Amino acid sequence: MSILIDKNSKIITQGITGATGLFHAQGCRDYCDTQMVGGVTPGKGGTEIDGFPIYDTVEDAVEKTGANVSIIYVPPIASADAIMEAVDAEMDLVICITEGVPVLDMVKVKKYMEGKKTRLIGPNCPGIISPGQCKIGIMPGYIHKPGPVGVVSRSGTLTYEAVWQLTSRDIGQSTCIGIGGDPVNGTSHLDALKMFEADPETKAVIMIGEIGGDAEEQAAEYVRDHMSKPVAAFIAGATAPEGKRMGHAGAIISGGKGDAASKKAFLRECGVSVADSPAEMAEALLKIWQP
């Protein structure tokens, strides 16, 4: 089973007429017949692209298709507006793939979302997949396999690495979420752990963190105090020097805070099985859990 999305999810693509948006809308449709029901590009409403009906507004798309999820590929300059449009249309879930959204735009978006029903994943993320049911994002579908492990990560390719380690050992995944590498984003590690804990089909979790901030520590406290399911983790960035941004805007150690060693130590204190090497993420989970 899964969290957030399943085979009943109906998805529209904001920015579907761009090359990236269309390519991945097709990729998602090809994965287990994910219900990609259309797209939004202002000014192109009423037309069609590769079988996807296009609407001028998200509101219109929801009315016509019954979509409850939106995925966003619009450029950074328009991303915040696109997210808010989807929130206004009362989507259950909005996934913003776009990389490079200004952080103060996201501060406004977070304020706008207060009290609204919509959950946001991203920005700057690979998306979410419930293997065998539904793929909403840019990840390669074939590396996944349906099963009991939830995966949550800030990074894209490092998530694929963890998933591949599981699939190669014949262990499947319930849902894999890439929450994105930006400092202000929609869904945190903690949010994901709470949902995995509540999902009866998820039996164990791999959490992949990075240097910077204290989101992993907050998640670890939840594991210690409230979580019944085993959690394994890896923290990337042990070799990163202070004050240098490692690609992701959020991955920066500042003022001696947020380094990998202190994060790993705290996670271990909270009962998380921490992998010292990124090649051992699945092994770290198998040390404390058997499928």
Added chain:
Amino acid sequence: MNIHEYQAKAILRNFGVPVPEGHVVYNSNSARDWAKRLGDGPWAVKAQIHAGGRGKGGGVKIAKTADEVKQYARDMFGMCLVTHQTGPEGKIVKRVLIEKGSNIADEFYLSFLVDRATDRVTLMASAEGGMNIEEVAAKTPEKLFFESIDPVVGLTAFQCRKVAFKLGFAIAQVKLAVPLLMNLYKAFVETDCSLLEINPLVLTGEGELVCLDAKINFDENALFRHIRIRDLRDYDEEDPMEIAASQYDLSYIALDGNIGCMVNGAGLAMATMDIIQHYGAAPANFLDVGGSATIERVTEAFKIILSDQKVEGILVNIFGGIMKCDVIATGIVEAAKQVGVKIPLVVRLEGTNVALGKQILADSGLDIVSADGMADAAQKIVKAVKG
């Protein structure tokens, strides 16, 4: 993106924030001329580099005469200034700021930053001005005051007054602090800062508040809407290889080790550095080649990695994802041929068509070592370099 102190002060002045009168100079003669033009001394002579802690390294001097201004400026030009933020190699001083001196009665600390715990901009203040604020935070956190700012309402007058009274200001200074703080916040939001730090804010003997130093970092993601700020970028302050990489949309950061890394994705790139260290060696760089590892990008990435003389071996770690491994392998082979890689090269590919990809590497006639998985790849390159 970072800018110089004099540039930060010019921006703040435009937002109505009180900063000392001053002018940047590029040689010692104009240092003296500008000192005279600014009026009577004393003057502050401040080396302009992108790093804090300049005072301790001899980069900040107080001059009593215009000739002293010239002398100090002459000492600073061309000087290699080493501070706790420059690294041991230091930075060459090419610009010097001449400022009218301030009569300092007391010093305070102010900063605005995006707080990822609250998803809001936070104002941080302390009466411990001029100090290393990270030390204050660690040793005496009760001396730091915070105000979280509603992005819709903005910084309010009452929040400014709360902070000002906590800093111990008399009512006359509270009245000065309110517009000062509101204008700082306006500057922060309207120029898309990620950090705006005033350390110190000084109370002068005349009872005025002045921002004696100013540090601004901008959100790189927002530079597209600030053309004038983008022009303030000082390439002399940045690593030439990092600049070269950014022209090809490669994210590169030089490190101290001897194993060059080329990886797709920031998280996997960090993890690749980590696993090299895990097996007892050190990475020479962080390099995210991005989602589409095309021949052109891979070629440029090889060139940048090889321009670092310390590099004795290269580890390529690509998780194919959407791109097929045979396409990536062809790119790596072409790039390696073009660039002429003469040091050990270990390639780990994973994803669609991985067998075909490995075959292309094997048939290339190049000395490329193929690896299965990250651990195998890291062990192979560490062994190859250590011999």
